[in-house]
Ligand code: NAD
């Protein structure tokens with residue numbers, strides 16, 4: 001078992017990583033929730049049938065009254081309508097302020113169940129049991145929870161740290177290839193912005209079988225890097241923005257594909273590759289770096305370039321909620337493993353992208 005502590009003052013919690021952990025969820029939850037009687041597990045229509053019963057059995061053995069609340073798989077479940085159904089199911093189950101909610105699923109279930117936990121009775125205890133690679137290396141750690149509104153993604157949200165994060169790498173065996181590789185875009189991101197040695201490690205294992213053989217180490221490394229920025233900048237007003245590497249340009253690609261053509265992971269991969277080229281053109285990034293990132297993304301069947309208009313870039317940069325006024329901080333690479341915020345005028349970003357895209 002690998003264990004990390006997210007050492008937030010007064011709200012420290014552990015991330016536990018081990019193959020087979022799904023069958024020990026009950027005892028680990030009992031250790032951090034000694035007084036809870038009921039534990040409601042929110043899951044989705046794909047993950048519930050695969051893993052729900054094992055989690056329920058383990059919780060029951062640990063003395064919890066447990067239930068499964070299943071929402072349809074997919075992003076549309078991060079909605080007000082589904083949230084209301086989750087609240088109804090939680091109150092119908094008899095949940096009280098001293099009970100707890102767990103999320104068993106990918107980032108959609110984690111964000112939805114976490115938002116329900118943050119708001120029901122002004123906040124109940126919450127446990128993350130992430131089952132996608134993206135959820136294990138990113139969304140289950142750090143306390144961001146949200147639902148989507150008509151006006152945009154993640155617009156109603158909260159910071160609500162879990163009491164515990166339990167990751168079983170074995171659940172990744174059932175992930176469809178595409179979803180596994182999308183999660184890899186975020187894994188590659190950690191190497192790019194924080195850890196050159198980790199990037200080298202990934203470069204030497206550019207396929208799923210080789211990566212799965214080292215998955216406990218990969219999850220541990222990514223979560224360790226993420227907990228570092230979360231502890232330093234829980235509320236995302238400083239260095240947590242480094243995690244945005246590839247995401248601002250990625251928004252433009254998601255927009256260009258009408259949020260259906262390109263997955264988030266694919267858009268982030270192309271965003272990282274283009275941001276690396278942009279960094280070279282601005283004199284920030286070493287010239288040999290983009291090729292290495294592109295080669296790794298290509299080996300993982302992730303796109304390195306996505307066609308996009310200036311209007312898409314303008315919209316993504318203008319709408320990016322991390323930007324302030326006319327300026328935006330793009331995350332660029334000063335070296336491999338060293339991301340930096342690079343504040344620029346928004347029209348300067350567009351001009352630099354324009355010049356870059358002519359030569360790419
Ligand atoms: P997801 O939750 O939709 O999961 C992808 C698909 O995989 C779903 O169909 C799901 O049913 C299926 N699945 C999950 N686990 C499985 C398993 N073990 N075996 C087989 N199938 C499985 O998508 P995601 O990529 O995990 O998360 C995307 C969401 O995460 C977005 O809504 C995004 O906004 C959010 N997110 C949140 C944060 C944060 O910090 N809170 C960070 C990044 C992304």
Ligand code: GLY
Pocket residue numbers: 138139141142144236240243
């Ligand atoms: N996924 C970005 C963050 O947690 O800040």
